[in-house]
Amino acid sequence: MNFFRGVMGGQTAGPQPSGAETIQKLCDRVASSTLLEDRRDAVRALKSLSKKYRMEVGTQAMDHLINILQTDRSDSEILGYALDTLYNVISNDEEEEQDENAQKQADDLGTQFTEKFIQDPEHITLLLTLLEEFDFHVRWPGVKLLTALLKNQGVQVQGIILVSPMGVSRLMDLLADSREVIRNDGLLLLQQLTKGNAAIQKIVAFENAFERLLDIITEEGSSDGGIVVEDCLLLLLNLLKNNSSNQNFFKEGSYIQRMKPWFEVGDDNSGWSAQKVTNLHLMLQLVRVMVSPVNSPGATASCQKCMYQCGLLQQLCTILMATGVPADILTETINTVSEVIRGSQVNQDYFTSVNAPSNPPRPAIVVLLMSMVNERQPFVLRCAVLYCFQCFLYKNQKGQGEIVATLLPSTIDANSISAGQLLCGGLFSADSLSNWCAAVALAHTLQDNLTQKEQLLRVQLATSLGKPPVSLLQQCTNILSQGSKVQTRVGLLMLLCTWISNCPIAVTHFLHNQDNVPFLTAQISENLGEDERLVQGLCALLLGICIYYNDNSLENYTKEKLKQLIEKRIGKENFVEKLGFITKHELYSRAALKPQPIFPSPEQMLFDHEFTRLVKELEGLITKAVHKSSEEEKKEEEVKKTLEQHDNIVTQYKELIREQDVQIQELKEKVSSMTTQTEQLQATVSQQQSQIQQHKDQYNILKLKLGKENQSQSSQGDTQVNGLQTEELAQLREELEELRRQQKLLQTQLSEKDVQIDSLVSSMAMLSCSNDFNFYFLHPLFVLFHYTISSS
Amino acid sequence: MAYAYLFKYIIIGDTGVGKSCLLLQFTDKRFQPVHDLTIGVEFGARMITIDGKQIKLQIWDTAGQESFRSITRSYYRGAAGALLVYDITRRDTFNHLTTWLEDARQHSNSNMVIMLIGNKSDLESRREVKKEEGEAFAREHGLIFMETSAKTASNVEEAFINTAKEIYEKIQEGVFDINNEANGIKIGPQHPTTNSPLSTSQGGQHAGGGCC
Numbered sequence A: 001m002n003f004f005r006g007v008m009g010g011q012t013a014g015p016q017p018s019g020a021e022t023i024q025k026l027c028d029r030v031a032s033s034t035l036l037e038d039r040r041d042a043v044r045a046l047k048s049l050s051k052k053y054r055m056e057v058g059t060q061a062m063d064h065l066i067n068i069l070q071t072d073r074s075d076s077e078i079l080g081y082a083l084d085t086l087y088n089v090i091s092n093d094e095e096e097e098q099d100e101n102a103q104k105q106a107d108d109l110g111t112q113f114t115e116k117f118i119q120d121p122e123h124i125t126l127l128l129t130l131l132e133e134f135d136f137h138v139r140w141p142g143v144k145l146l147t148a149l150l151k152n153q154g155v156q157v158q159g160i161i162l163v164s165p166m167g168v169s170r171l172m173d174l175l176a177d178s179r180e181v182i183r184n185d186g187l188l189l190l191q192q193l194t195k196g197n198a199a200i201q202k203i204v205a206f207e208n209a210f211e212r213l214l215d216i217i218t219e220e221g222s223s224d225g226g227i228v229v230e231d232c233l234l235l236l237l238n239l240l241k242n243n244s245s246n247q248n249f250f251k252e253g254s255y256i257q258r259m260k261p262w263f264e265v266g267d268d269n270s271g272w273s274a275q276k277v278t279n280l281h282l283m284l285q286l287v288r289v290m291v292s293p294v295n296s297p298g299a300t301a302s303c304q305k306c307m308y309q310c311g312l313l314q315q316l317c318t319i320l321m322a323t324g325v326p327a328d329i330l331t332e333t334i335n336t337v338s339e340v341i342r343g344s345q346v347n348q349d350y351f352t353s354v355n356a357p358s359n360p361p362r363p364a365i366v367v368l369l370m371s372m373v374n375e376r377q378p379f380v381l382r383c384a385v386l387y388c389f390q391c392f393l394y395k396n397q398k399g400q401g402e403i404v405a406t407l408l409p410s411t412i413d414a415n416s417i418s419a420g421q422l423l424c425g426g427l428f429s430a431d432s433l434s435n436w437c438a439a440v441a442l443a444h445t446l447q448d449n450l451t452q453k454e455q456l457l458r459v460q461l462a463t464s465l466g467k468p469p470v471s472l473l474q475q476c477t478n479i480l481s482q483g484s485k486v487q488t489r490v491g492l493l494m495l496l497c498t499w500i501s502n503c504p505i506a507v508t509h510f511l512h513n514q515d516n517v518p519f520l521t522a523q524i525s526e527n528l529g530e531d532e533r534l535v536q537g538l539c540a541l542l543l544g545i546c547i548y549y550n551d552n553s554l555e556n557y558t559k560e561k562l563k564q565l566i567e568k569r570i571g572k573e574n575f576v577e578k579l580g581f582i583t584k585h586e587l588y589s590r591a592a593l594k595p596q597p598i599f600p601s602p603e604q605m606l607f608d609h610e611f612t613r614l615v616k617e618l619e620g621l622i623t624k625a626v627h628k629s630s631e632e633e634k635k636e637e638e639v640k641k642t643l644e645q646h647d648n649i650v651t652q653y654k655e656l657i658r659e660q661d662v663q664i665q666e667l668k669e670k671v672s673s674m675t676t677q678t679e680q681l682q683a684t685v686s687q688q689q690s691q692i693q694q695h696k697d698q699y700n701i702l703k704l705k706l707g708k709e710n711q712s713q714s715s716q717g718d719t720q721v722n723g724l725q726t727e728e729l730a731q732l733r734e735e736l737e738e739l740r741r742q743q744k745l746l747q748t749q750l751s752e753k754d755v756q757i758d759s760l761v762s763s764m765a766m767l768s769c770s771n772d773f774n775f776y777f778l779h780p781l782f783v784l785f786h787y788t789i790s791s792s
Numbered sequence B: 001m002a003y004a005y006l007f008k009y010i011i012i013g014d015t016g017v018g019k020s021c022l023l024l025q026f027t028d029k030r031f032q033p034v035h036d037l038t039i040g041v042e043f044g045a046r047m048i049t050i051d052g053k054q055i056k057l058q059i060w061d062t063a064g065q066e067s068f069r070s071i072t073r074s075y076y077r078g079a080a081g082a083l084l085v086y087d088i089t090r091r092d093t094f095n096h097l098t099t100w101l102e103d104a105r106q107h108s109n110s111n112m113v114i115m116l117i118g119n120k121s122d123l124e125s126r127r128e129v130k131k132e133e134g135e136a137f138a139r140e141h142g143l144i145f146m147e148t149s150a151k152t153a154s155n156v157e158e159a160f161i162n163t164a165k166e167i168y169e170k171i172q173e174g175v176f177d178i179n180n181e182a183n184g185i186k187i188g189p190q191h192p193t194t195n196s197p198l199s200t201s202q203g204g205q206h207a208g209g210g211c212c
């Protein structure tokens, strides 16, 4: 021990040993000392040097420390020191603020030592075994060490844990540890463990992680809880994000219902702590993960249904309308409500009915739209409202109709602000962001809805006093030609394209204004700057739609004439090139990715997701249409007609087959019920036959008897008939009469049955005309039928 | 939907024997003709009724491929029931049963109910394993046995339900510690009234859509 004190205390005279030397000596001690106490002291010393001499301890001592873990299993103290030391050399966390360079060096060290440690996968297995040790001094540093290893070399360490038997489930036990530090660090460990590894995520879920985590969240006070709640939520997110199997399990385990109380935030929402805001953010994210538009439609639909049934949606809407909620939580709640209602009729209907607690109460939709077209509201909030509105209208013809109706002359309610009014206001306001949002919102009321496209043509606007009203369609093109901001024009062009595509009447309306086509051709043909390229592309698209969906009802603007115009004024190639500007735009593919409108900055708010779908659908078609000559077009028209005819024929046949299917089904049912009837009849008949036979026998016997008696009577002479005999005879006669009556009755019954069978036979014969298999039932019946007739 | 009990199942057996098809037939009443190799493990669920009680089945369909074996083993311990499936048209899948059974017995809790299933009974003409052989194997190892067809749905309901019945009986007998979730059994929010005579209503209802 003298030596040891010397090293540690630095009390000896002479030159100071270098760090490396000291560590080497300690390592030797760890390796060679036979006394546990000595080894323990040496490891403790290594631990105390491990931060200052991280490099040296890691390089020289790692093998020795691992050895200790393997051999000194009975002494939790030495195990604890060894684990701590390993943690210090491997972890990058403990470092204080450093400059970038030093931090990078430290990270490299961590990675390097992690690689060294996991070179033998057995070391991880060893660590897993040590985690079963209940002693705090072992378990806690063990958890921290494994977390550090996962942080540095996640994929490899995950791989090793995954294949070690019960590896994951052992780590799950950490959540049940009554010592909070271990449970909480266990959470951090599981976060690292589940990162990006679906297989591990599933096992963790299988080991009842959802139940445990939700319990912890509740125990800790839900959104009012501390960082532990946050860690639980982060782990839940890891388990559910992009993992459809776990999402299904979460839903089937009725855990969605348990999210509802998270959002009961009460009336007083002032002074939320930063932690509460963080917690609620994560909670909202979890809801969104379950109903994300990228999930399979069926899965999302069933979660949406559940969220309505358990009242989660209603709870979210309460937050939406509550006062004092921090703006970013409000924004995220709007985004969440959006995805909970998207494409779900029931939820959309509910959302229509939500009112803001204003006086008089206003529909939530109206209140939200007010924010969308309000310049003073934060940009992200306005985007969220737009998203909400889009989700409300997605696959919601009824909702689309209701919004458009607020613009129609007959249904306008002058006394209250309507959605339609707000949208028109936004469309023509001085704020280009409002213009864009309103245009896109309006486009969504028309998506895949021919009726509303036509209805919207009826909308007339009063511009200024004394002047005649102008149609909404016309007003849009007017503003377009006034050369407003790019954002405004892009919005309006997207609206116009959506509006007139697939709607020849709208195309006609558009072309009817003599100024529109010249404006478009001018825009497309001019050589404008970079900024205008997108507008040019959209103009080309609009003109292309005018060709593609043209029903040739305007003589000046038939398909043919418009194409000639393009050739003359713009040039086919030039036109197609301009058209291509849309998809080549740097922001296009970004918008095509997801339905939610998110933009890094307001200027980048240019493309709408649904619109990118329309472009994808039309670009090719329009290019073809423009290139096609008129003969080709005619030919194609003919081909189309024949195809349609073929289609018709096929449809007719399909219809016929469907009818026949139904008939066959009915016939099958009839046949089986008749078979049972026949069997019943057969049984009755044979019963009756035997009865008849009995009666016949009795009758014969009686006849015989009677004959004999008559004979004997006649031989004895009439006079010999005594009173007794006459009586007997009369009785017999009566019996005979009775039997005859019975027989007659049976015979009528029989013939009735015959008739029945007859009709059955004939109806079955009819059936067998359409179905061969009936024959099998028919055949024995015929035999039976003839047999009964002949035997009766 | 409220349930009296929740049982966790696993489905194990060689690749291609029809494990995923059995699950799909049971949960969605559909058949999938193409072999969609299962990667790791997939989850499915359905509600059934036994003895007038709603029982939720949570089923983990595991990959049969050898390379996933270490992953799928993690699921044995927490399951109350296992469907061990072979393909009656492929003798090798029958021959591997012993390995599967050893593995299952080693990693699962001792009370796990194992149902042996000879699948693809619709392919009579290509049969390589006699029904009697399956029966004998089951008898020898104390398993319940059934031949099924995930294609025609023959016996599929029965396979899942009979396994549940067996677990249910074990609960009634007090064999299972139902308070330990690690056994793959959970008591539902609504407490069951115990010890009524065992009667099963077949044809459990779909839990696919609603969950509340």
Ligand SMILES: Nc1nc2c(ncn2[C@@H]2O[C@H](COP(=O)(O)OP(=O)(O)OP(=O)(O)O)[C@@H](O)[C@H]2O)c(=O)[nH]1
Residues within 6 Å of the ligand: B013, B014, B015, B016, B017, B018, B019, B020, B021, B022, B032, B033, B034, B035, B036, B037, B038, B039, B062, B063, B064, B065, B119, B120, B121, B122, B123, B148, B149, B150, B151, B152
């Ligand atoms: N004829 C018939 N084919 C079946 C039946 N069950 C499954 N199949 C077919 O067998 C093939 C494999 O079925 P899967 O259910 O995917 O097999 P698996 O056991 O899940 O395979 P792994 O996921 O690789 O473990 C598919 O082509 C199925 O269509 C059945 O009962 N009858």
Ligand SMILES: [Mg+2]
Residues within 6 Å of the ligand: B019, B020, B021, B036, B037, B038, B061, B062, B063, B064
């Ligand atoms: Mg499979």
